[in-house]
Amino acid sequence: MQPTSSRLNYAFITEDDLEDLYQLDQDPAVMKHLNGGKPTTMEEKKTIFLPRMAKYANKEKGWGLWKVNIKESGEFIGWILVRPMHFFNDETDTEWHNLELGWRFKQSSWGKGYATEAANALVEQIALMPEYTYISAIAVKENLGSIAVMEKLGMRFVKEYMHSDPLGDIPAVHYEREL
Template sequence: MDFANTPRLSFDYITHNDADFLYSLDQDEAVMRYINGGRKTSRADIDNVFLPRLNAYANRLLGWGLWKVSLLESPRPAIGWVLVRPMGFFTQNPDNSTLELGWRFMRTHWGQGYATEAATAIRNELRRTGVNRFAAIALPDNVASIAIMKKLGMTFSHTLAYKDEVFDDNVVVYHQKFA
């Protein structure tokens, strides 16, 4: 599966060849604030934790994985990514009937609608394949991500003690179901 460009953005499937991009994105403490408290990700963690986890759920035919988001303007700089995977994939209770959407963007591109535009385009294309349930999670004080969830049309569902091998915190869950 591939995703069509929007008026401002293009999408490319992220693989191990994008490790440098993933590493550079995670070197801003503000970007990492609601991921791990603001700690920069080491290159070893990108190679030995992040990429193996990505490979565990990646399925390009279904659209699952990370999608690098780049501006269409020349020279097409990469500005972030959108995640697509089954909800709770790494937890003890994964939900394959609901796709989780997530995003991470460079701080220099916050507040310009790129995350909303990218997540909307990806969600809409996945809907055309028959997917009708989506969710997203965030720390309760991550108002920017919650605002994106609301712009996507998601509504608050519940709070959850989300725990997997690398994350353990209470999150808010927003859902969206299409008929």
């Protein structure tokens, strides 16, 4: 899988991208809807984030984090997540028909359509794989920016619920669309 789009480049994230991942999480505005605005420490990135990412990363299937850079400047602006929906809880889609998308972007890139462009690029690649029938995304209901991206991707509201995760349960909204 190799996503493409007009303004952005994509690469599969590995441990070599740790510094970019860490720097992205240092902006309290970026972290606001994830943990109340607390920057992630390098230790948390090394001991929690990277091992967690490694559990679902599978480049062949497109599962993992995809680094997003602006073509013109090469600047890293964020990432797109692709993994089986509910991967870390008991509701896992064991047949992996439903993929979860997620995103995290630098505040300087907000409002420019980059998250939607990047997510669309991944969705186009996912849609070519017949084993996947749905894409989904979750967010806290106050994260109107992420919900707007979900709607631009053609996703529709499914439910409001308590999302279960080993790192802590969160009240969330779930959006989904058929491929």
